[in-house]
Amino acid sequence: MTSPDEAGRQERPEQPDVILCADGPMLVRGDHVVQDADGGLHRTTRPISAICRCGKSGVPPWCDATHKVIPRRSA
Template sequence: MTAPEEHPDVILCADGPMLVRGDHVIQDAEGQLHRTTRPISAVCRCGKSASQPWCDGTHKVIPKR
């Protein structure tokens, strides 16, 4: 039996961020790499966060389409 691949768990929140659990590196739109040590990180999917690539909750005030 082979060992399972190590990869972060990913959860897509409806109308919200992508939650990533585990050790990981996120690449932003400019190609910069961002490592985090948090157990769970929220990655922006709306593109409006002031703290890109991380979610700052801005999606909550954007009108739904």
């Protein structure tokens, strides 16, 4: 017999942890699928994935650190 806590975990899909880096990528931890701008789905195999938020990456949807050479917008 499973405990109520175990049963609850089995019913809920695991949600990834998301961290937004200031002027940088979105870091996603956990099992997840990323949808790109064209609707393509990409299942990740890494424990942590960096997803581009600036739109200038050469390998979308992944971050390639291009954001570091883009002039920042003033607040």
